[in-house]
Amino acid sequence: MSLKDGNSSEAPAPPVGEGAASIDRLTPVLERFRVQASLFHSGPLCGHQVFDAKPGRGFLHVLRRGEMELLHGQGPHRARTHLCEPTLLLFPRAVHHEFVNPPVDGSDFTCATLDFDGGARNPIVQSLPDFIALPLEKIDGLAATLDLLFAESDHVRCGSRLLVNRLFEVVLIQVLRWILDHPEDAHVSQGMMMGLSDPRLAKALIAVHQAPDADWTLERMAASAGMSRSAFAAAFKAATGTTPAAYSLDWKLNVATSLLRAGRSVKQVALDLGFADAPSLSRAFRRRTGSSPREWLTLHQGAAG
Template identity: 35%
Template sequence: MVTVDSAALGQVLDSVELRVGIARRVALTAGDLLPIPSGSATLVYIVSGALSGHPPLTTGCRLDVDRAAQLVAVDDRPLSAALVSGDAFLTLGRATIALEAEADADLVVVDLEFSASATQLTALLPDPITVMSFDALEPAAAALAGSMGPAGPPSCPVRQGDPVICRMMAQTVLLSVIRAWAANGCAPAGWPSVSKDPFLDRVVEAIHEEPGRDWTVERLASIGAMSRSVFAERFRSAIGRSPADYVTEVRIDAAKRMLAGGRSVSETSRVLGYASDEGFSRAFRRRTGMTPSTWRAAQLTAVPA
């Protein structure tokens, strides 16, 4: 079984942030299709019934779960073609997929929209991810998933703060799916590696650990044991952006978490290494289209439209 370092897994999970997580309940009868278009990240939890995939779900990781003994083992037999009650399915939208009900099925379908850190996530994860026996591996998250989606009639009033709560619920279930896949032996050897380069991975880890540090190209290059010019070229080739742009992205993602948690704009700016609140506001607005104070207020007092 491939073992994933717990600290590395924690770093991956900490980097995942949703902008939107909208859950809907879908009831299918035998033969019905649930199309999932490319370009859309979607999480499906099977509450009841059985589904097959088009194209067939022949890749993934099959787990044998002994619920009584609480033992999990990776099964090297081909992945079952059918998803059944308690299984979870995640697609990042790289290809069009359709799920067909083999019998009457009750599903929770969550439409996901990631923050800017999605580029790192999509580089780390295969598509799709199928987690069989998710309800046994992550019972609390499975129970949460099973309760998502509108439970009442369409006239049921929407309560204040529902979008924020739904997004947090969706993020909890999503992180649990990724953890179940990675922590139980489904991840490939060497996972997670953002760059497939151990020297660059060391640099990326340092940026995430201390986003507020004064990260010059020279300092980052020294961590990667490279010259400035070689580092800049290798980083851009592997990560897809310049070191400075990546540092800014990590800082803004960290700022969103801090502001949503109630931190002030000034405190967030100071912790993340900005020389002034004005400089922080300009960087934040370029990435999000909003000032930090406006974004913070929207997160803390979200009211559905």
């Protein structure tokens, strides 16, 4: 069968972020793959602090005051960044990093760990760089959240730690919103977040995220985006770094890991996600992860313990 994309001309792509403001691009992802923040420090940091890489563990640091050197990565990828203004530091995945502050009167920080559901396979984690530094003034609306976060983290009151943890999660959502509208400034070049930054591709991605059990053919995804098949396939590959079919399958399998962790049986997960049967899910799962669903779950539970 010949494709009839023919000579039909595609409308030029709108600027990144334009036209997508009314579309909720984050909720379908965050509802499937939650993130939990946990405050571990608020106040001055003097001298040299080391934050070791732990699988599945991210960090969100807020430099409130001061000047410091940040060392991140190891070996040939080790880099140094000088910070001299209030800055938010996001490490979405396990990356070794160090703070070098003056030995006395060090910089003032409020810091939390981030545990992303799915760890390194979390779709958000997979689509972000190892490290993002954002001056606080860049993110509209962030100041009000941080004012409340700092007020709670600086004083011990009933429920303050729980509230601070939730506020850190709000901060993360605000940062992710900013990244969707400014992917280049965040050094995001490919992946889910880049795809969601394109208003046309976002429509198809949201549809896939909301209905992982559906049969997402190229034709169906392109129709969701309002594009021809060839134009959609090319734009999708350029933005996400993968094909529509591979993305749809990867999303199914990522959701499968979430359901397995929640206690669903392999058979039920297969039914929930539109696989023909449990063996079909197991074969696809092994091709992508190198282990069966049960083997993967055993490894995950052992690592969590």
